[in-house]
Amino acid sequence: MSGEQIPRGSTAVIDSSVLFAMGGPSNVKYQAFERFVTVRDIEVRIPDHVAEELGESPDAYAYQRDRLQAARNAGWLERGVVDFSNPDVSDVVDRTRTRMDRLSDDDVTEDEIEKADTVLAGLAYQYATGESDHVAVLVSDTLAEQAIGDVLDASGAGDGVTVVEGRELVNELENQSVDKR
């Protein structure tokens, strides 16, 4: 079960697609995730590039920005700033781009790999080699999951990092909370 892969006190680096899968604060999935990270004392961080991408989205998606803001106001989500002055972090980001390009369909060029995808790995590496005992990366993207896992394993930070399919985790937490009723 993916929830058990995230030890108490971990730092979780989350992609916006996992937030989208949760819905808003009135959604059972959102509430189940909020409870999960609060009870387990998990610090959730969204990379600054991902937060900026949300900020620049079309006005019709203001409701997605509101969901991010609701999580920040509730105190369980903060921005994570990627330290590009650390050459090892930059290197992990670069290698993730190369790995994603290699795993992608042939008609995908390296230019089409977005920075917001690659910084997830960089931030996870930064936390894993810094203060965090354990880091979880939550993505809902098969290719990103594999590429980030491969690069972090190769970087030597793999032992302290788990890459989790975030959409599955959220569905699992929802089912558990429904079962308890």
Add this chain to the structure above:
Amino acid sequence: MSTEHRLADATDPEATVGNLLTYAELLNTPKLARLYVYVLRNGPVAIETVKDDLELPHSTTYKYVGELEEMGVLTRHDETTPTTIEVEPIRLTMETDHGDVVVTPVLVDAIARQHDTEDIRVFVERQGIPKLAAALHYTLHVMDGDLTQRTAANKLDVHPVEGMTVITALQDVVEAAEAYDPYLDTGE
């Protein structure tokens, strides 16, 4: 005359264009699409049950049932009491200048979900049904690990947040469709 038979007879221009119009009607009418998918998932099912579960007026329910029957995709079982209905999974393959296009029930379901899924409704309002069909195509590839959601958004030529929002919603549609869309894998 079954849809299967009409599809097999591709040299018959009348039947082929007839199919095209049938599918166009389904793709253009979200409420009809919703009823079609409901009956596909639950059929054979009593008409009254369809009406109650979808909270449709009596007249609308019978109008849609009649339309699907005329299109040749719905069978009515008058020998049972109450009368039950069932529908066939549709499949339309077209060769186009942009490659082969396959329309199957999963796309009909995606269109039907505008009714209750904000993430799909906003996307269709802004981008239209053809772009939703393209988004569904890329969602299948994302689920197969062929590209990331953000790269798919690039290919769709929409903002990453817009692309990821609709792909996340469509992942739920695809997972549900695995139970009732026999043609899902052929779209690969």
